[in-house]
Amino acid sequence: MSHRPRTAEAIWQAADLPARRLAGVALNPTAGTDVLLGLLACDSAAVRMTLCRDRDLPEEVVNAVLTHPDHRTRSFFAANPHIDPAQRARLVDDAHWLVRARLAQGPGFSHGRSELPEHTVVRILTTYDREHLDTLYRQVPRSARWTFPSHPEPKVRAFACDWWSELTPRERSALLADPDEEVREHALRNGRDLDPEYVERVLPDRACHARTHLLMHGALSRRVVEQVLAAPVGREDLAMIAGNPSLPLDVLALLARDPDPQVRETVAGRPELTAEQRRALATDTDSAVRTRISVHPALTEEERAAIDYRVSSDETFGRFDIPARMYDPARSRHYALSGHPLLRRRAAHDPGLPPDLVARLSCDADPGVRVLLAQNHPQAPAELLLDSFLAYTGRERWSLTTRPNFPTEDLAGYAGAADPMVRRLALLSPQTPPGTVAQLSADPDPDVRADAARHPRLSPRRLVELLDDEELAHEAAANPALPPPVLDRLVAALDG
Structure with a gap:
């Protein structure tokens, strides 16, 4: 059985001073191909890790990495975020499990160059052990959304069941009736939360993750709702069902008057609220409830302005990395022109905002709007980026300096x-x-x-x-x- 691989931190801590120097040389842009090949052949794992994991590489060096006799060295390259994913994909049939596992794991959420070619994802799904597939979804190209549900390979169709909520009714029906038993099982497992009888049958009677998931997202029978109302396992049970789309409207009206402000705050986010319910929540004694109802889509700008809401700037304003195609341009414009800062913050998430709205939100009075625009829009102006960096001290502050227009003059x-x-x-x-x-x-x-x-x-x-x-x-x-x-x-x- 293979030994558990040493962590990257342990490899680095074990490196002596000469090895750390050579690891630096591996990142030096003046180091030529011959030098890089020499570093690849050295004995230090820390040097090879740095070379193969932390930079882009010329083709000749890539070829040498892919055929390197040490599987750990190949595994470093398998998750390299700086390299073209198509180059990493060449390791898909590597002989060692660790290399394949690292390829399936990928660079992680924080790196944009992570999507593997679609044919590589298919190869992984059809040949790898399931234990290595937990984070593969991070590397699946968006195009797979349209092809995987009807793919000729059953394991690929089974994988498509994992994004059940995005599938069309026709796709769901086809997968539930798939000729392959594994596909049908995956489809049933992912779709059963939409069956009230199943939810009622398996709902745990204790506080746990499974109960939370079902109360928030499962199809709730009337019996389950009444049980929660009569004997909640915890007070948070009511807040959970308050956001569930299957909740009956009469129960929603009841929870809108619940003494727990957390419950009322959740109710305030429901689109089905009547005008009377919205008016009542707009004057709620709790500021969080009033703030939540103040961004309700049914309200007019005048109605929003009349609400005593509270907007905090003491929070993290970071990158969302959601493609512009996922935003509705008309909705983003509507939000950007709103008098409500929380709606303008939503608009500031959109990387596809047109220049006139970028200019408008760059001068917004709300610091959250400005920082979110700086973090998410590729054409955020230099002055906004620098001003946002100086004013904002949140967790993702330094990432502002990586934005395309961040100024580097006169600093x-x-x-x-x-x-x-x-x-x-x-x-x-x-x-x-x-x-x-x-x-x-x-x-x-x-x-x-x-x-x-x-x-x-x-x-x-x-x-x-x-x-x-x-x-x-x-x-x-x-x-x-x-x-x-x-x-x-x-x-x-x-x-x-």
Whole structure:
């Protein structure tokens, strides 16, 4: 039986200083193909991991990686987010389970270059063990949505059942009557939540994930609803059924008057509410309920404005990575022109907003609107991006600097800021003076030091000093300003 693979963190922690230097060389853009091939052949797992996982590679090196005798090295490449997914797909029939597992797992949610070719996904579905398929959906191209439900391979049709809510009624019926037993079982398993008798039969009588799922998303029989009303397992049971689309309207009216504000807040999001119910919730004693009803689609702008809602800016405003085709342009325009900041925030999610609305929301009075626009629109203006970064201190703040128009000119003045993340701005600018970069290479903050060690205007002398620094040797060796003779000496260690 195969041993459990070492984690990437463990591999890096075990690397000595010479190996960390060579790992930096693996990322240095001045390193040629011959150097990269030499690094691929070295003994250090940390060097090969960095080379194969953390950068794009020339074709000759890719070919060498794919035929490398060490399966761990191939596995690093299998989840490389910087490489064309079609290159990773060449490992689909690799002899080692770890390589195949890493390919199926993919780079993760935070990387855009993750969709494998459709034929590769089919190959994985038809030849891999199911234990390796849990996160494959992240890498399935959107085109598969239209072809997989009727694909000639039963395992592919079975996989299509996992996005049951997106299937058409005709597709669902076909899968439920599929000639293959496995497909029928998957279809039944995914569709049974829509059967009230099944939900009633299997609903757990204790608080658990399965009960939560069924109360929120399953088809609820009248008997189940009455049981929850009469004897809820927990008070949250009522809030769960309050959002369920199958809830009878008379029960919805009852829950709209429930003493629990969490229940009323959930009810306030229901599209079926009558005008009378909306008016009652608009004057609710709880601000969260009033805020939820204030964005109800049936309200006019005048009715929204009359509600005493509360909008917080103390939350995370991040990337959504939802394609523009998934948004309705007319709805986004309607939201962008609304007087309600929460609706304008919804519009700001849309990466396909036209220039006039981008310009309008760039000057919005609500900081959430501005930051969401900066995070999600590819044409967010430079001034908005910088202003949003300086004003916003939430969890996804640094990702603003990766947006296409983020400015990199005239940022050296931020080197003296009290906030270390603002000091890092100075190191995004190629014009920052060498003395400032050198000063920041000794900054108290580790991220600032690392950015400085990578900066192309860091002096050669300081770069050479950092090659002996356990923490920064890796960053310094990756710096394209590293003098060629020094780089040659580091590479010469491969032959030592």
